[in-house]
Amino acid sequence: MKFSQRLHEKLEPIWRANHNHPFVTGMGDGSLDQESFRFYMVQDYLYLIDYAKLFALGAVKADDLETMGKFAALLNSTLNEEMELHRQYAKKFGITKDDLENANPSPITLAYSHYMLHVAQNGTLAELVAALLPCMWSYWEIGKELSEIPGAAEHELYGEWISMYSSDEFGTLAQWCIGLMDELAAGKSESEKSKLEEIFLNTTRYEYMFWDMAYNKQMWPIDA
Numbered sequence: 001m002k003f004s005q006r007l008h009e010k011l012e013p014i015w016r017a018n019h020n021h022p023f024v025t026g027m028g029d030g031s032l033d034q035e036s037f038r039f040y041m042v043q044d045y046l047y048l049i050d051y052a053k054l055f056a057l058g059a060v061k062a063d064d065l066e067t068m069g070k071f072a073a074l075l076n077s078t079l080n081e082e083m084e085l086h087r088q089y090a091k092k093f094g095i096t097k098d099d100l101e102n103a104n105p106s107p108i109t110l111a112y113s114h115y116m117l118h119v120a121q122n123g124t125l126a127e128l129v130a131a132l133l134p135c136m137w138s139y140w141e142i143g144k145e146l147s148e149i150p151g152a153a154e155h156e157l158y159g160e161w162i163s164m165y166s167s168d169e170f171g172t173l174a175q176w177c178i179g180l181m182d183e184l185a186a187g188k189s190e191s192e193k194s195k196l197e198e199i200f201l202n203t204t205r206y207e208y209m210f211w212d213m214a215y216n217k218q219m220w221p222i223d224a
């Protein structure tokens, strides 16, 4: 069995919880509160600034030019396509680019992005890929699932989000990351595979917490 299949099967219950989170289902049926989406968009922009750095670190850790080139393409696509979607949404909400970049990160945004950067900086290339994979893979699956709901991809607010993450372009990048995970895990010892599984599990859990944080517009419990 491919390592990615093992991950998917083992984590199916959490994976389903992500798909069934009211933030996600609310984008699908259009019932999501726009203020939660606005909150998400700002926090996700901050998250993506750090997330993009994982691709740069991936290029540093890669052993061959082809893999370096793919990480460079992922970095470019995150900075100039995925984050452009967020900039366009911000415009609709009357948020400037500066306000976006200088927004305060929520505790979950900080914890999730810092955990990924910690793994990426201190771990192997396989560990870096295990950390970023749930992000690519789960968004692609969620995008595809939502795009099958009649009218969802045409929704005036959530349609563009659904179209981006269900697109063939995003799918191709996600599939490349899945394939790289399989390649890097092949031949690793069981204890190394368990470590990869643990990292994948952690960022899958953080994905759930991110939806929940956005749904509840959750910042620090005590203000300065």
Ligand SMILES: Cc1ncc(CN)c(N)n1
Pocket (backbone or CB within 6 Å): 044, 047, 048, 082, 134, 135, 136, 139, 207, 210
């Ligand atoms: C929290 C989160 N996870 C994943 C993705 C998809 N790159 C995202 N934009 N934000």
